[in-house]
Amino acid sequence: MTMISSLHLPNLGDGRAVAMTAQSHKTAEEEYEEQVRTLVRIVSACTLGLLAFAAGLLIGTFLFS
Numbered sequence: 001m002t003m004i005s006s007l008h009l010p011n012l013g014d015g016r017a018v019a020m021t022a023q024s025h026k027t028a029e030e031e032y033e034e035q036v037r038t039l040v041r042i043v044s045a046c047t048l049g050l051l052a053f054a055a056g057l058l059i060g061t062f063l064f065s
Helices: 002-008 016-021 028-063
Strands: none
Touching: none
16 A cells, blocks of 8 residues: 555655745735736737727728629
């Protein structure tokens, strides 16, 4: 039984615990700013897509009418 648990639970004394604690922690404000930037990118991409679609319809109407 101890052999099975030692296979699934490796020893944390090999430096991995140090890497876990060295992660950077973002503040709530930084997290919010990142989410706002992501939302602005999505909205911009959708707006650009809709404008391209509208321009295509407009051009197509004049060319093929």
